Each structure stands twice: as structure tokens, then as C-alpha cells.
Amino acid sequence: MDQPRRIQDLADELLNEILTFLLEPGSRPLNGKLYLSKNQSNGQGEYRDFEYGESSDLDRFRLVCKRFMRIGTPRKFSRFNLRFSEDGFRRLGELLAMQRAHYVKNVTYLVRPFYQGSGWIQILQALSSEDHALAEVHSHRLRQQTKLVETNFDLTQLCLGMMAFSALQEIKLLRLQDEADENLLDFVRDRSIRNVEDMNSSAAYFDWGSACSRAVTNLGIALLNSQCTAIRFIGPQISPEATLQLLRAPSTTLAAMGTRLTSLDINFHSNTDLTATMSDLSTVFHRFFLEAKSLVAIHIGFPPKAPLDLDLESIFHNVRWKTLRTLSLQGWRLHAHEIISLLRRHRRQLRDFRLCAVYLRPWGLWKDVLTVLREEIERLDRVDLREIDYTEHFDALAQADGIEVFDMPISAAAPSSLSVAAGTDFSDQSTFTPGLGSGFGFSPVMPTRRMPLRPGSLEKLRNLSQDDLGDNGIIVPREELQLWSAWVLSGAQRGMQRTNGNGNGNGNGNGNGNGNGNGHFNAYHI
Known part of the structure; x- marks a missing residue:
């Protein structure tokens, strides 16, 4: 008589698949959000940030037996969230000491805007008289920032981490902004005292540009010192100042970085018109794209309210990628023939084409672009035409409705939708997905895919x-x-x-x- 089969008799692959369903019950998340039923949430059935499984459930699974520990451990440590802080780098050191870094496939680097200027002492002293606890939080963060930058400790730790992340596949750089930052901004903005102008001027300000520049530079150095060779890079809010740093980089450095990337997904953010800056960066993109021959996916985005007024080839330089499968553009004023030329260069391999807030200049028609997509792109599986329009209509609407072309400065603005939400917990290894989504996502609206038709x-x-x-x-x-x-x-x-x-x-x-x-x-x- 056959003995009954037990769960221990299943292959590791089947147990791993079962574990996936245990940790991800119900519907799959859309754009980083999961709708919870009332018994899963606070009773309101509201959205919350989706985390990859529950660490407590995964830990319980790993404690069942040594075999379950072996199966669950790679999943437990597959993702690592690293803050630019002493505590964040301490956690990285603990991971390295545990000898678990070789399981890490996805790293999210969370960086706050830097405290810049010489007036922060006076501002924090004034804040202390109204909210001592908040002033202590920012005083501690300011001291940490100064220490990490002056000692170059962040670069040292990033290099150690990258060398240990032998299975690394993705690097994501996110701007971190929480409730304490918002409260400080409210304090600076709302006080009607004589030195309010100093608070909003160069005397003291939050600067994402310098923080992003340091993060990009040090990530690049750490990546070059590692053995990682096939990396997806995601930056939903890249400062142009960070890219300007690459103008001073040797050609060999750009070449080495380019050869290691398989996906580039970046959106540029600035309080001013980016056209002149991106024109200055044209040579950087040329050198980089010539060497980035293994790119499978490219997304280059600019603010939809202030679309880039620059020719497409000023960025792409007529480069053709034999491996390219996904191409995505956002926030651009273009001629129809520019888009058509780019499409035709990749007509045999392109499968996914996405546009968001792209506006055609006069003497061009969208139907001509669509005809090329329909008749010449041989393997297209997915199309997204989000908020496309004509430049004259876009400009007329902006003028008639009084739309602000540029975002407000960070010292007076509401928190960016691309910033990390306040109160987000990064204490475990679970995934964090910002409101923008995890790469190549414009909004929760799904693009048109190939579906069965009558x-x-x-x-x-x-x-x-x-x-x-x-x-x-x-x-x-x-x-x-x-x-x-x-x-x-x-x-x-x-x-x-x-x-x-x-x-x-x-x-x-x-x-x-x-x-x-x-x-x-x-x-x-x-």
C-alpha cells in the first residue's frame, strides 16, 4: 500500500511556488498599491503601500525546519532598502556580517534632500522654542549628513555593499521626504517674522540637487568597483545637477557604466526649464548611449507640465540598440518625423512603446506616427498613448487656464508625488514601491495590450x-x-x-x- 504523500515530499521548486502564494494572498498589486478588504485593513477598505509579503509570515515559514529555512532565506534577503543615514549604513554592515548580501537582487537607496546653507542653526533654534522634539530630529539629521559627507563614509559603505551584492539586478534611487520634513517646511513657510526671507533664501534650504548628485556619483563608483554586470537603474526623480557631474567624468568611466546597464528608467525633475541643461548634457548622453549596447528597456522622462523643447536626437544621437524591447518617452515637444525615425531604427525588435505627455509640433500628425507603428513595427505587443496632444493645443490650454509651468521650489512646495510617503517603515527587507510605480509606469491606468478579439x-x-x-x-x-x-x-x-x-x-x-x-x-x- 502506497504511503500518503507529505509536504516534505514536494520538490523545492514547488515549495517555493507555494510560498509565493502564501506571502502574496489575493490580487496582485497595481502600480505599487493593493486594495485591502475590510478584514485586512483598518475597516475602511483603503489603499496602502504594498509590501512584498509579510516578514512575520516568512519568518514563521523559515523556522519550520532547516529545509524551509534554506528555501525561504533567498526570498527574505532578496531586497534591501538602504537609507542615507548612520542607521541605514549600520543595517548594511549587519547584513554583510550575516553573510546574506549575496542573496540581494534589488537595492533601493533612499536619500533625503541635503541641508544646505549657513542659516540652519538659527532656524532650528527658532523651531526649538515651538517644537523642541521636531528641532531635535532635524538637528540630529543635520549632524549625520555632515559626518557622512565629510568622512566619505557613505561611499565606503556603498563600495563594500556593491562588492558583496553578487546577485544584484536592480538599483533604485528614491528621494525620501517624511512628516518631519513637511512640518519643518510648514514652519519656514508660515512664520511671518522678519527673517522669513532668509529662511527661504540661500541662507538655508533643502537641496535635492546636491543630494542626488552625491548619490548618483557614489553609486556609479561603487558599481564600477563591483562585479555586477547586468543592472536595471530606476530613478523617478533625478536632478539634472547629478547628470551634469558626468560632464567631468572620463570617457572610460561612462563607457564602463554604460556596458553594465540593461535598463535605464529615469525622470528628470527641476524647478526651472530643463531645455538648456539637457542641451549641455547632449555629449554625455552621446558617450553613454554609444557604450550602453545591452539596453533592453529605456525610459527618459521630463515634467509633463514643462515638456522638454529639444530634438529627440540631441539625447539619442541616432544610436540603434539591437537588444531594445521597451521604449518610453515622457514630457517632450517633438516633430512626428523624429518619433518615426527612432521607431524605424528599432522596427524589428521593439515590442513595447509608451508615450506620456508628448506633444507634436506643427506640420506633423499623430496618424502618421500611428501608421508607422501599425505597419512597420514587426513585433509590437503593447502600446501606451498617455496624454499625447499637439503643442499648439497644449500651449493654448496652459495660457487659458493659467497652468503653472514649473513646480514650486521645494522650500515652499507641497511634498512631491515622487517622494517617499511619510511614515513608511523600512525596518525590514520588504519591498517599497513609491506612488510612481516600479519602473516604466505613468499611472495606474493600464495601456492597451494584445487581448483576444472576436x-x-x-x-x-x-x-x-x-x-x-x-x-x-x-x-x-x-x-x-x-x-x-x-x-x-x-x-x-x-x-x-x-x-x-x-x-x-x-x-x-x-x-x-x-x-x-x-x-x-x-x-x-x-
Whole structure:
């Protein structure tokens, strides 16, 4: 009589899969958020930041037996959140001492804007008379920042960490801003005393540019000193000052950094027009992209309210990536022929194309861009046309509605949507995902993907001409964007190529009926 099978009899791969479901119950998160039922939350069924599993559940699993410990340990230490603080680098040291750093695949580096200027002592003294605890928090952070920078301790620890992270795949740089920062900004902004102007001037201010510059520079140095060779870099709020530092970097340094990246996902943030700055950085991008030959995914984004007024090739320099699969652009004023040229260079390998807040200049039409996407991009699987429009309509709306073109300075602004939320807990190894999402995400709205279509719907889409899209060259009809994306993905030429490929494969195995009949509709989705 056969003995009953027990969970210990399952293969490690199956146990690992079961563990995945145990740690991620219910629906998968969308853009870093998970909707909780009332018995999972505070009774309101509200959204909260999604954490990768519950550390207590994972710890309980690891304590069952030595085998479960072995299976759960790589998951426990696969992600590490590192703050720019003494406590953050202490935790890194503890991880290295535990000899668990080789499990780390994703590192999130959390950096606060730097205290800059000479007036912080007076400001904190004034704050202490109203809120002593808050003043102590910022005094402690200021002392930590000064010590870490002057001793170069942050660079030393980053180099040690990167050398130990032998399985590293992704580096994410995030700006950290919490309730204590907001309260200090409120204090500076709201006080109506004689020295309020000094508080908002160069005497004392929060500066993300210098903090981001140091973080990018030191991450680059640490990466070059490591053995990591295939890295995804995500920076949802990169300061242009950080990139300007690369102008002084040797060409060999840029080349070495470029060869190690497989994905570059960055959004630039500034309180001023970025056009002149990015023009100055054109040579940096040229040198970098020439060497970054292994890029699979690229996202370059600018503030949608202040789109970059610069030619596309000032950044991309006619470079062609044979490995590129995902291309994403945000916040740009472009000619139609610029987008078309970039698409045609990658027509054979591009599978995912995304645009957000991209505005066409006069004498160009979106339907021409869509036609190229539909008829010439051979393997396109996904299209996202988020908030695209024409420059004249965008400018007219901005002038009529009085839209502020640039963000407010940080000393007087509300917390950025790209900053880490206040009260976020980084005490464990679990994932933190900011409001922006984890890479290549514009918003929780999902782009058009290939989905099964009824034959009649597919035929209707394929029979539409570009003139049926309603593109008048003046304004993009928002209600038609889904139709535009679906029309692109219903391209007859690409559909025939997919049909022929799948038809031959299925025909040989299952007969000509399946290959020629079913292959036509099963092979093509939108």
C-alpha cells in the first residue's frame, strides 16, 4: 500500500511556488498599491503601500525546519532598502556580517534632500522654542549628513555593499521626504517674522540637487568597483545637477557604466526649464548611449507640465540598440518625423512603446506616427498613448487656464508625488514601491495590450484607415486613444506575419486545419 504523500515530499521548486502564494494572498498589486478588504485593513477598505509579503509570515515559514529555512532565506534577503543615514549604513554592515548580501537582487537607496546653507542653526533654534522634539530630529539629521559627507563614509559603505551584492539586478534611487520634513517646511513657510526671507533664501534650504548628485556619483563608483554586470537603474526623480557631474567624468568611466546597464528608467525633475541643461548634457548622453549596447528597456522622462523643447536626437544621437524591447518617452515637444525615425531604427525588435505627455509640433500628425507603428513595427505587443496632444493645443490650454509651468521650489512646495510617503517603515527587507510605480509606469491606468478579439471586431479594426481615426492635427480626442492603440495593434502586415509563423508551426504538429484556420485569430491579439 502506497504511503500518503507529505509536504516534505514536494520538490523545492514547488515549495517555493507555494510560498509565493502564501506571502502574496489575493490580487496582485497595481502600480505599487493593493486594495485591502475590510478584514485586512483598518475597516475602511483603503489603499496602502504594498509590501512584498509579510516578514512575520516568512519568518514563521523559515523556522519550520532547516529545509524551509534554506528555501525561504533567498526570498527574505532578496531586497534591501538602504537609507542615507548612520542607521541605514549600520543595517548594511549587519547584513554583510550575516553573510546574506549575496542573496540581494534589488537595492533601493533612499536619500533625503541635503541641508544646505549657513542659516540652519538659527532656524532650528527658532523651531526649538515651538517644537523642541521636531528641532531635535532635524538637528540630529543635520549632524549625520555632515559626518557622512565629510568622512566619505557613505561611499565606503556603498563600495563594500556593491562588492558583496553578487546577485544584484536592480538599483533604485528614491528621494525620501517624511512628516518631519513637511512640518519643518510648514514652519519656514508660515512664520511671518522678519527673517522669513532668509529662511527661504540661500541662507538655508533643502537641496535635492546636491543630494542626488552625491548619490548618483557614489553609486556609479561603487558599481564600477563591483562585479555586477547586468543592472536595471530606476530613478523617478533625478536632478539634472547629478547628470551634469558626468560632464567631468572620463570617457572610460561612462563607457564602463554604460556596458553594465540593461535598463535605464529615469525622470528628470527641476524647478526651472530643463531645455538648456539637457542641451549641455547632449555629449554625455552621446558617450553613454554609444557604450550602453545591452539596453533592453529605456525610459527618459521630463515634467509633463514643462515638456522638454529639444530634438529627440540631441539625447539619442541616432544610436540603434539591437537588444531594445521597451521604449518610453515622457514630457517632450517633438516633430512626428523624429518619433518615426527612432521607431524605424528599432522596427524589428521593439515590442513595447509608451508615450506620456508628448506633444507634436506643427506640420506633423499623430496618424502618421500611428501608421508607422501599425505597419512597420514587426513585433509590437503593447502600446501606451498617455496624454499625447499637439503643442499648439497644449500651449493654448496652459495660457487659458493659467497652468503653472514649473513646480514650486521645494522650500515652499507641497511634498512631491515622487517622494517617499511619510511614515513608511523600512525596518525590514520588504519591498517599497513609491506612488510612481516600479519602473516604466505613468499611472495606474493600464495601456492597451494584445487581448483576444472576436473575429468581427478584429476585422472592423483592420478595415479602418488612418483617416478614420479622427485625427485633425489640432487636438487629440481623449475618448479615441484606446481606439488608436487598438488600431495600431491590429496591423494587417504584422498580423499576417504572426499568422504565417504560427500557422506553419501548428500545421506541422496538428494538421493544416489548425495551422491555417485557428492560427489566424489565435496569433493576433490587441
